[in-house]
Amino acid sequence: MNQPSAVFRDFVARLISAEGADVELIEPCALEFIAPPALQQSLRVPEFGRLGFGPDTPLDSERVSFESDWIQRLGDVLGDRGRTSCRVLQAELPPLAHPERVLQHGLVLQNAVNQFVSATASWTSYLVCSFRFEAFSDEKRDGIVKMAINLGTSSPVEESIAAFEAALAAEDNMSRDRTRQRPALLESWSQGRLDRLFRAALPGRIRRHLSQFLTGLERRLDRDSARLFDYYDGLRKESSKKTRKQQSGQDVETRAALEQSRIAAIDREYNAKVQDLEQKYALKIDIQPSQTLAVTMPVRRFELIVKRRKKERRLLLDWNPLMRKLERPMCEYTYEDASSYVVCDDALHIISPESHSACKACGRAYCRACHRSRCPRCR
Ligand SMILES: [Zn+2]
Ligand SMILES: [Zn+2]
Known part of the structure; x- marks a missing residue:
């Protein structure tokens, strides 16, 4: 059984057994269930049956795939559960022999100096938020963009997401103990502050996600605009030529007036077509929050002073034991590192x-x- 099918089957097995079903896994990639009445109704299944996953679905099983309406059915059963999760990661925090050196390598300031103050064992919480976006233009694209920040220092940490997920999955296999409490650091961020951050930080991240799509869109728009221009430019030139030929008997003023009104009509039509094009290629993006994960874990907290000319400011940065590196500060304009x-x-x-x-x-x-x-x- 391939990996995605295995993950999908295990997810469905866990979900329906949490809803009271008796589940037995069958190899290579199926499961057998007996479902209670409520689950039969919400999942639209009989009292018992077999479900198959992946390409090797046995003939006597109903095939469950990402493309089928099963995604909707499972979503109905899941409801709002699984949207937020708060976890504690008990990672080991090794001592750092040369914290000053870690700082010099980890933070490059082009026009300022930093002065190391301390590096102490500490805890922080990370917030990993997933957003689902749909981009509509002459074509449609959708996807998921993830944003992660260290709530203690504001560092953006998207590159750590995979490490968090791997460490949490490894802990999952060892124990089912997990906290349900929202970390104190998350409580210290108001929803308004988080919303402002997302509003400022998401557009750049989504644009990067859509860069190929946007390049294609611009290319199509440029191509159609050029065609439109060439066509109407041709009409304009032809009209002038015709006017000169056909109206040779008329006086100069009448000819000029006729010519002008024809050109004006062509320009009006051209402008209307340009507006149509702009509408066709206008880009609209819908963004919906889909999942939030808060991870609380030990870190080494660096305190430093940033000095520029006669001024200075205090800065906190964390050294993360999973990534084994110092996180970088968030650019206060782009909200990225x-x-x-x-x-x-x-x-x-x-x-x-x-x-x-x-x-x-x-x-x-x-x-x-x-x-x-x-x-x-x-x-
Ligand atoms: Zn400034
Ligand atoms: Zn200027």
């Missing part, structure tokens, strides 16, 4: 170099976190 950072003069924002790039008009670099809408010199 970066391989190096720039510190702004006025507010000491820690931002990616692109967020402190030169203004296209005046050529002076400025902080996009301080001035979100436009360059302060070109106001």
Whole structure:
């Protein structure tokens, strides 16, 4: 049995036995069940039967696949359960022989210095949120984008998600003990603060997810726009030629007026077609939160002072024992991490170099976190 079919079968087995069914796994990839009346109704199945998963479904089993209406049926049984999960990971926290060196390697500031203060054993909570998005244009795409942050330091940690999931799955196999309590750190973040973060941070992440789709969309739009322009440009030229030929008997003014009204009619039609195109290729994206996982685990908390000119600010970063590295700060403009950072003069924002790039008009670099809408010199 292949891996996805095995995972799917085990999930269905766990779900329906939690709903009171008697379940027996049958190899290679099926299960036999006896379902109580409520489950028979919600899952639309008889009292007993066999379900098969994957390509090797036995002939006497009903096939359950991701493409069938079984996804909807299982969703009905699941309801809102499984949307939030709070877990504690008991990872071992090794001592760090040279924390200053870890800091020097882990954080690159292009125009500021950092001063190591301390690295102490601590705990933090991570929030991993999954969002389902649907992008509509002349074509449709959907997908899931995940966002993960360290609630103690605000570091974005998407690259740690796989490690969290693997560690949690390994713990799953050892014990079924799990906390249901929301971690205190999550309670300290108001829903409004989280919403603001998601609103600011998701568009860039979804755009990256959709980059191929967006490139294709732009290419189709450019192609259709060029065709439209060529067609109506041809009409315009032809019209001028005709006017010159056919109306040679008329006086110059009448000819010019006729020509103008024809060109105006062509332009009106062209503009209407351009609007149609814009509508056809307009992009609308729906985003729905789908799952939230809070992981609380030990980390080594680094405290440091970032110094730029005469100013300084305190910064906290965690060294994570699963990833065995120092997490990077969140760029205060893009809400993503970066391989190096720039510190702004006025507010000491820690931002990616692109967020402190030169203004296209005046050529002076400025902080996009301080001035979100436009360059302060070109106001
Ligand atoms: Zn400027
Ligand atoms: Zn700034």
